[in-house]
Amino acid sequence: MxxxxxxxxxxVAETGSLTVAAEQRLFTSQPSLSRQIRDLESEVGAELLSRSARGVELTxxxxxxxxxxxLALAQVDAAGEAARRIARPAKPSFALGFLTGQEMDWLPRAMGVLRDxxxxxxxxxxxxxxxxxADAVSxxxxxxxxxxxxxxFNLEYRVVNQEPLVMLMPSDHRLTTKESIGPEDFAGETFILASNKATVLRAVIDLYLEENAIDIKPDHGVDNLAMAMSLVASTGGLSLMPAYxxxxxxWSVASRPLTGTPPTIDLVVGFSKSNTSDxxxxxxSRFDQLVEGF
Known part of the structure; x- marks a missing residue:
């Protein structure tokens, strides 16, 4: 066999027709295909197809x-692919991670650095x-x-950008009529702030509030930007978040810059010194090219 x-x-089994299988799938003549099927049935010792005016059906x-x-054909194909993989020299891999949303700005730049x-x-x-x-890099x-x-985390960091914080608010909030938001606008508002799980962002926010003598008690704590935007839209509250x-x-959430010199948060690239990847x-080595002109 x-x-x-x-x-x-x-x-033949999948098309239900010797003629269709011969002309459209196998590019051979119908008489030749019929002979091949008869030879197969002879070797198997059983009739595999019943022929009628309507075509062929499986017995x-x-x-x-x-x-x-x-199954046999799939295993043959898999064996061939496995052999080809072994014969081809494997390419080294490089795994890049992005803070969700930052890939819009930084993935094209990262790929530009690695273009060669x-x-x-x-x-x-x-x-x-x-x-x-950070956990995945470590x-x-x-x-x-x-x-x-x-x-x-035992990681090395290099700063690629300093992002100002902005104020998020519902698109129909009264403060959307203002071009920028100052400490005087905070009074009486519902606030959604980064939780202590978002350690770096919460530290920047707490310092800003302290320096501006703003005393607010957050109504909600969030771990990430998606959660913040959802609560802003659903509760009518305000949230301080990075400009990205x-x-x-x-559509339901708007943002406004903060007045004066806004607080900033560092975006960094993190990597492990023990990583020997070429x-x-x-x-x-091309880090300056990455941040140039941003």
Whole structure:
């Protein structure tokens, strides 16, 4: 029994026609295909197809044989692919992570830095919240991440940008009539602030509130930007968030800058010094190119 016999049989079974299988799937003549099927049935020792004016149908033996024929062909294909993978030299991989939303600005720049390397590497990209990125980098699941400088991880950080904080509010909030929001506008408002899980952002917000003598008790704490925007829209509250939120605002949420010199939060690339990836070395050597002109 040859593989071509199996392929011919599967084609006929799936099309329900010797003529269609011959002309559209196998590009052979119908008489030749009929002979191949008869040879297969002779070798198997059972009729696999019943022929009628309506075409061909599988016999009970044919239905059983079809399952095994498909499995055999799949295993042959898998064996060939496995052999080809072994024969091809594997490309090194480079795993990039992004604080969710930051990839809009920084993925094109990161790929530009690696442009010369791209034909020789496989790049994977994922987005998560900053603490999760720090954990993934420290565990070696990511080579480098655009994130916050999370404490408690043995990572190296390089600042790529300083983002001002902005005020998020419902699109129909009275403060949307103002061009910017000052401390005097905070009184009497519902507030959604970063929780202590968002360590870096909460520290920046607390310092801003302290320096401006703003005493507010947050009505809700959130771990991430998506949760903040959802609560802003649903509760009518305000929330201080990094300016990259503007990339992700739904129609129901608006943002306004803060008056004066707003507080800023660092966006960094984080990586492990123990990572020996050649691609990481290239990336870090071109760091100035990454941040140039931003």
């Amino acid at each position: 040859e593989l071509r016999h199996l392929r011919y049989f599967v084609a 009970a033996a044919g239905r059983v044989f079809l399952d095994h024929a498909r 390397e791209l034909p020789n590497i496989d790049v994977t990209v994922s987005s998560h919240y900053s603490p999760d990125l 565990r070696g699941k990511l080579d480098l991440a655009f994130m916050r400088a999370e404490p408690g 939120a503007n990339n992700l605002l739904p 691609t990481l070395k290239v990336f870090l």
